[in-house]
Amino acid sequence: MALLSIENLSFAYPGAPERALDDINLEIEKGEYVVLCGPSGCGKTTLLCQVKPGLVPAGAREGSVYYGNTLLSELPELTAASEIGFVQQNPDNQIVTDFVWHELAFGLENMGLPVPVIRRRVAEMAAFFGMESWFRNKTAELSGGQKQLMNLASALAMNPKLLIFDEPTSMLDPLAARSLLQAVQRINRELGVAVLLTEHRLDEVFPVADRVVTMDKGRILTSGAPARIAKELADSPDKSRIYFGLPASVRIFSELGQTDDLPLTVRDGRKRLEEMVQKCEGGPGTRNGDASSFAMGAVSEEESEKSPGDTQKGRTVLEGKELWFRYTESSKDVLRGASIRLYEGEFFCLLGGNGAGKTTLLRILAGLSKPYRGRTRLSRDKILCMLPQNAKALFVADTVFKELLDSSEGDAQAAMDMMSLMELEKLAERHPYDLSGGETQRLALGKLLLKNADVLILDEPTKGLDAYAKAQLAKILKDLCGKGVSVLVVTHDVEFAANYADHCALVFDGQLMSEGSARDFFAGNRFYTTDANRIAGEFFPMDIRCEEVIDSCRKLQQ
Amino acid sequence: MRMRFFGNLHPAVSMTYFLLVLVLTLICMNPVTVVLSFLGASWFSIRLKGAGAYVGSMRFVAPMFILISLANPLFNHRGVTPLFEINHLWYTLEATVYGLVSACSLCAVIIWFTCYQEVMTSDKFLYLFGKPFPGTSLLITMTLRFIPQLQQNRKEIRESQSMLKEEGTRLFQKMGTALRNLSVLLTMSMENAVETADSMKARGYGARRRTTFHLFRFDGRDARTLGAVLSVGGVCILARCFGHGTMEFYPRMTPVLLGPATYTMFVFYAALMFMPGILETVEELRWRSLVSKI
Numbered sequence: 001m002a003l004l005s006i007e008n009l010s011f012a013y014p015g016a017p018e019r020a021l022d023d024i025n026l027e028i029e030k031g032e033y034v035v036l037c038g039p040s041g042c043g044k045t046t047l048l049c050q051v052k053p054g055l056v057p058a059g060a061r062e063g064s065v066y067y068g069n070t071l072l073s074e075l076p077e078l079t080a081a082s083e084i085g086f087v088q089q090n091p092d093n094q095i096v097t098d099f100v101w102h103e104l105a106f107g108l109e110n111m112g113l114p115v116p117v118i119r120r121r122v123a124e125m126a127a128f129f130g131m132e133s134w135f136r137n138k139t140a141e142l143s144g145g146q147k148q149l150m151n152l153a154s155a156l157a158m159n160p161k162l163l164i165f166d167e168p169t170s171m172l173d174p175l176a177a178r179s180l181l182q183a184v185q186r187i188n189r190e191l192g193v194a195v196l197l198t199e200h201r202l203d204e205v206f207p208v209a210d211r212v213v214t215m216d217k218g219r220i221l222t223s224g225a226p227a228r229i230a231k232e233l234a235d236s237p238d239k240s241r242i243y244f245g246l247p248a249s250v251r252i253f254s255e256l257g258q259t260d261d262l263p264l265t266v267r268d269g270r271k272r273l274e275e276m277v278q279k280c281e282g283g284p285g286t287r288n289g290d291a292s293s294f295a296m297g298a299v300s301e302e303e304s305e306k307s308p309g310d311t312q313k314g315r316t317v318l319e320g321k322e323l324w325f326r327y328t329e330s331s332k333d334v335l336r337g338a339s340i341r342l343y344e345g346e347f348f349c350l351l352g353g354n355g356a357g358k359t360t361l362l363r364i365l366a367g368l369s370k371p372y373r374g375r376t377r378l379s380r381d382k383i384l385c386m387l388p389q390n391a392k393a394l395f396v397a398d399t400v401f402k403e404l405l406d407s408s409e410g411d412a413q414a415a416m417d418m419m420s421l422m423e424l425e426k427l428a429e430r431h432p433y434d435l436s437g438g439e440t441q442r443l444a445l446g447k448l449l450l451k452n453a454d455v456l457i458l459d460e461p462t463k464g465l466d467a468y469a470k471a472q473l474a475k476i477l478k479d480l481c482g483k484g485v486s487v488l489v490v491t492h493d494v495e496f497a498a499n500y501a502d503h504c505a506l507v508f509d510g511q512l513m514s515e516g517s518a519r520d521f522f523a524g525n526r527f528y529t530t531d532a533n534r535i536a537g538e539f540f541p542m543d544i545r546c547e548e549v550i551d552s553c554r555k556l557q558q
Numbered sequence: 559m560r561m562r563f564f565g566n567l568h569p570a571v572s573m574t575y576f577l578l579v580l581v582l583t584l585i586c587m588n589p590v591t592v593v594l595s596f597l598g599a600s601w602f603s604i605r606l607k608g609a610g611a612y613v614g615s616m617r618f619v620a621p622m623f624i625l626i627s628l629a630n631p632l633f634n635h636r637g638v639t640p641l642f643e644i645n646h647l648w649y650t651l652e653a654t655v656y657g658l659v660s661a662c663s664l665c666a667v668i669i670w671f672t673c674y675q676e677v678m679t680s681d682k683f684l685y686l687f688g689k690p691f692p693g694t695s696l697l698i699t700m701t702l703r704f705i706p707q708l709q710q711n712r713k714e715i716r717e718s719q720s721m722l723k724e725e726g727t728r729l730f731q732k733m734g735t736a737l738r739n740l741s742v743l744l745t746m747s748m749e750n751a752v753e754t755a756d757s758m759k760a761r762g763y764g765a766r767r768r769t770t771f772h773l774f775r776f777d778g779r780d781a782r783t784l785g786a787v788l789s790v791g792g793v794c795i796l797a798r799c800f801g802h803g804t805m806e807f808y809p810r811m812t813p814v815l816l817g818p819a820t821y822t823m824f825v826f827y828a829a830l831m832f833m834p835g836i837l838e839t840v841e842e843l844r845w846r847s848l849v850s851k852i
Binding site for chain 1: 696706707710711714715718719721742745751753756757760761762764767768769771773
């Protein structure tokens, strides 16, 4: 008997002409790990809310959802609350209380459990997730990753059989996202809790999921084992939005026509590539050392011809010189003599771990914080704008069009032009808060550009965007660079930087450590690099993007 | 973190102590007890927050002490022992002493309150008084969670909006910007609150009468401390009921000391007032000796 079964479920929001969900059939077994993927706005979140009593929105609904043998709507309220857990997107807004220990206990308090029982469960949770050191902290003082882990733990404390996650990592940086997904995997493998998760970081979840379900326009397209779905997506003639979010190894080998038994991880991808290189070098097992050194030499020679383009740089538009910064007199230095130079029309990505000082550096360059030593200089004819991490903080109006009109100071034509530049025409009458992550970023960007900004500073713009939305944003940014706008991006997103940036630098220990063109930067790194480079680095060290690895492989095959 | 004895006690014990101390300070009006109370409070305050913070609070307390002790004889001319005359009004010894005593007692109460604030954090208060009102106590908890979030959003909005519009220098422009930012903050907060409500519902809020969870345990140390507080405090209260430890100021000051019983009471009174200071110091000394043995 399935843990949860959805039978012929259709749903439409009141007043909406189209169905948000159309004839959904889905079964989730006990202890199963199911990933639901699809482009934003395809009805993933709507489906998740239909499965969680208490969150079911108003609207016309057909079909039925069973939990075990009972209809979900007839499930006692307390059973529903405790046995089906729900973790939302935004780590902040789910938090109800002021202390971590209290937040963990919140659901248990609602169940009316006596204090000794709660004490025991909370202790178990904190120990399981290693939260002891911040157990007595205030919730407001936690990092995003800690907050989301706490939300997960507080749902788990109620002892659920099914945990539902609605894009739990979309507000987190990649490192925090990875550790959260590892925690999800642990509760699934070690505690046998069934997981239903929507996620666009497919390279993380594909290797661990039991089943992948793809959705589009309110319908379920396919459902099956990750390897099979990867093959189906790769084989389908029109590459859907989901395809670009697939793990690098899947994309590389599906493009090479090897869609049987696709490798899902970097490790398997490397192995497969090694086999392929050996085969091409004549017979398996022979001369494998030579094969790699041959390939390496061949490619790097070729690359060295390409690099000179880098030296032709425009004039400097923004400069930070030996910046030193600390938050309070007694705290440690966040920046220790960081220097940075941004040229006209350049797309510059700053990478680095948490707490390395990336955001601080941005804030100083944007003039929001003052360094205690060193200075910043902005070209006199340039206007600098910073896109904040929370782009919603820029929004003041109730439709997209009015939002742009507000920035263009009533110039309707300028607003219209910006709307088409940012590809937002279809959403003109939408409320800014109802936009998806990518649309929100583009609207915010449009607002800043209407202020004639020609030096753009962006703080983590790819947070929560799927691969397609990232590409769309990058295309717009690239076009702007072509028009002489300089773009400085702080990101954790290695793939984004590798694919689109002109110039990259690693911020570490309050300084810019390794700096160079995107290719030199990533090809020179051993660990801090793209998956494609991790897979192919041994054979094609200068290839940092999937497409390049594919090209190199094709050349080798010929 | 500093070693803390009093801060880690069960809230009921700390609360009992503070109540006793406050009541005794207020009902025992004589030069000896108010000074004892003042010294005890000061010692505790220094142990809790450090000498720097104590000196800082003195910047407010000392002027108040001077003001009250001077104001009383200035406006109150009862008493029979004239000291000197200003503007045909007599300054009396009784009024001056009463002013000093009441100023000292008030300052002691204020310092006790700063200690109270340091020790009785919101979670302790909610634990003590939240049980009969689970709804209200949750509301307070949520508010305490909401305030830092609101402050953070406000800062974020202000910085973001400054990218779009110059803040302006005139009062009129500044007010316009502030209003605009406020409306963004309200929209954002309401949007966030909807999600918080969903999260509460998802975790079964309102399905049943809630219990209120806490991390406090009443252990042997709490019992011993409570016993000591109650017995020492009880002696003082009892003695006060028999008329010890208080005096008449007007028209003529009556003697404070009424024999050995009063001395005994003062000893107990001092023990009560200095209890936190002593306990904290002993704790720290014990810790140091432990460290030195490692």
